[in-house]
Amino acid sequence: MRTTIALKALMAVTGIVMLAFLVLHMLGNLKIFFGPEDFNAYSHWLRTLLIPFLHYGWFLWILRVVLVVSVVGHIGSAIVLTKRDRAARPVRYRHAPPASSTYATRTLRYGGAILALFVVFHILDLTTGDANPHFTEGHPYQNLTASFDRWYVAVFYMLAVVLLGLHVQHGLRSAARTLGVAAGRQRAFAALGTALAAVLTAGFLSVPVAVLAGAVS
Amino acid sequence: MSDLMELTLRVWRQPGPDADGEMRTYTVADVSPDMSFLEVLDVLNEELAARGEEPVAFDHDCREGICGACSLVINGEPHGPQKRTTACQLHMRHFADGDVIDVEPWRAAAFPVVRDLVVDRGALDRIVGAGGYITAPTGSAPEAHATPVAKDAADEAFTAAACIGCGACVAACPNASAMLFTAAKIKHLNVLPQGRPEAGTRVLDMVAAMDAEDFGGCTNVGACATACPKGIPVDVITEMNRDWLKAAARSRKSGR
Ligand code: HEM
Ligand code: SF4
Numbered sequence: 260m261r262t263t264i265a266l267k268a269l270m271a272v273t274g275i276v277m278l279a280f281l282v283l284h285m286l287g288n289l290k291i292f293f294g295p296e297d298f299n300a301y302s303h304w305l306r307t308l309l310i311p312f313l314h315y316g317w318f319l320w321i322l323r324v325v326l327v328v329s330v331v332g333h334i335g336s337a338i339v340l341t342k343r344d345r346a347a348r349p350v351r352y353r354h355a356p357p358a359s360s361t362y363a364t365r366t367l368r369y370g371g372a373i374l375a376l377f378v379v380f381h382i383l384d385l386t387t388g389d390a391n392p393h394f395t396e397g398h399p400y401q402n403l404t405a406s407f408d409r410w411y412v413a414v415f416y417m418l419a420v421v422l423l424g425l426h427v428q429h430g431l432r433s434a435a436r437t438l439g440v441a442a443g444r445q446r447a448f449a450a451l452g453t454a455l456a457a458v459l460t461a462g463f464l465s466v467p468v469a470v471l472a473g474a475v476s
Numbered sequence: 477m478s479d480l481m482e483l484t485l486r487v488w489r490q491p492g493p494d495a496d497g498e499m500r501t502y503t504v505a506d507v508s509p510d511m512s513f514l515e516v517l518d519v520l521n522e523e524l525a526a527r528g529e530e531p532v533a534f535d536h537d538c539r540e541g542i543c544g545a546c547s548l549v550i551n552g553e554p555h556g557p558q559k560r561t562t563a564c565q566l567h568m569r570h571f572a573d574g575d576v577i578d579v580e581p582w583r584a585a586a587f588p589v590v591r592d593l594v595v596d597r598g599a600l601d602r603i604v605g606a607g608g609y610i611t612a613p614t615g616s617a618p619e620a621h622a623t624p625v626a627k628d629a630a631d632e633a634f635t636a637a638a639c640i641g642c643g644a645c646v647a648a649c650p651n652a653s654a655m656l657f658t659a660a661k662i663k664h665l666n667v668l669p670q671g672r673p674e675a676g677t678r679v680l681d682m683v684a685a686m687d688a689e690d691f692g693g694c695t696n697v698g699a700c701a702t703a704c705p706k707g708i709p710v711d712v713i714t715e716m717n718r719d720w721l722k723a724a725a726r727s728r729k730s731g732r
């Protein structure tokens with residue numbers, strides 16, 4: 260895989276897989292507003308999905324494998340490409356070039372790295388419970404509210420969500436270009452990227468905001 | 477003539493490829509608004525020669541915006557502040573008396589500095605050498621209408637063929653990527669009936685040649701198209717990506 264185009268295509272496809280997951284994840288999270296029974300039942304349903312075709316928990320495990328492969332492919336190619344990009348301009352201009360990129364493009368790399376750290380923490384906090392002192396298996400509603408009752412966790416979560424919004428805003432339009440979507444449809448993709456970024460940001464933010472405000476406890 | 481200007485130029489001076497370089501400050505007086513940017517450097521060089529100093533080395537040839545030789549980053553912008561204008565066609569009426577202007581070479585690992593403002597753009601030639609041509613029996617010129625070309629294909633080919641190979645796209649790109657140049661060179665042949673038979677191998681070979689040089693990759697920022705003096709649109713990159721993905725899939729199937 261020496262070619263930049265192949266690496267970029269891998270990045271685009273894995274990014275879109277993660278994006279599809281995030282939309283479902285965000286919609287699932289909104290069930291928190293229907294109370295503990297609904298939210299915990301939803302969590303249980305994720306594990307019993309497609310039974311008897313699959314066994315208990317298999318659906319979730321398949322999803323996890325797909326996500327891990329996507330994350331590894333995405334971050335792996337991001338690192339390879341970023342290294343190559345940095346090496347391509349060893350001497351910088353003394354006179355700084357005018358800003359040709361948007362804030363979202365410039366935060367793609369650091370934002371992505373912070374997102375990666377967040378994902379690790381997020382799993383330790385709410386999936387395995389290692390980073391959550393009040394964790395009890397099978398009670399995601401209580402685990403979540405206990406986690407967000409620590410204000411610094413809620414703040415980190417909200418920062419990550421905003422970065423995710425920026426990342427997706429540039430990401431989807433970039434993916435459309437990388438995968439060769441026809442010029443006539445580029446604007447539609449850019450608009451979709453911005454819309455998805457806004458919806459994801461608002462949806463994910465609503466949960467910690469509600470916990471902090473005491474509306475969900 | 478009261479509209480003559482006095483300008484301060486800060487110019488990158490580097491005696492040779494491996495020497496250290498630095499920005500050096502010069503004052504040029506009596507600059508007419510009708511002079512081109514290169515003519516200001518000519519005036520500076522005459523003064524330097526008269527003082528017994530080394531003149532500033534810079535690339536130029538046609539001075540009418542068609543050869544792509546001139547390659548100056550002026551105040552951080554390849555070819556300077558005027559859109560769709562090469563440095564040789566940039567006139568001093570776009571500057572004001574007393575301005576301080578920074579002049580630097582194209583900065584890219586793939587374009588090593590030869591001296592002062594001159595860089596080696598041989599990497600672009602090697603990309604063209606990998607497929608920027610058609611294979612055809614030569615002989616006397618064919619009859620002009622032997623191969624009909626549809627109007628829209630001709631228009632698209634002309635737009636892409638406007639690329640003068642200056643490398644401003646590389647100089648402007650935050651990753652020093654040569655995607656805009658390579659895509660323009662591929663497209664201008666791939667949309668024509670004469671170029672179509674080799675379209676698949678052309679995109680694979682030219683992209684491979686591009687990746688073999690020290691260019692970065694595209695992050696879809698678009699700085700290249702903004703800097704391009706010939707208005708090559710970023711869409712050519714999208715089309716190259718599509719053609720490459722298709723050709724790569726096909727060549728994997730046929731086991732090549
Ligand atoms: C959390 C979920 C994530 C989603 C949904 C996502 C989505 C995307 C998408 C769709 C793209 C566009 C691909 C393209 O340019 O064609 C992209 C690009 C990128 N992503 Fe992510 N990403 C995520 C996480 C990350 C992480 C953790 C990193 C860590 C470094 C990262 C780094 C990058 C970088 C550097 C690009 C560069 C894009 C370019 O070269 O134009 N992303 N992302
Ligand atoms: S695409 Fe534009 S900027 Fe790049 S080499 Fe061709 S003419 Fe110059």
Ligand code: FES
Pocket residue numbers: 535536537538539540541542543544545546562563564565
């Ligand atoms: S000298 Fe030929 S384009 Fe500028």
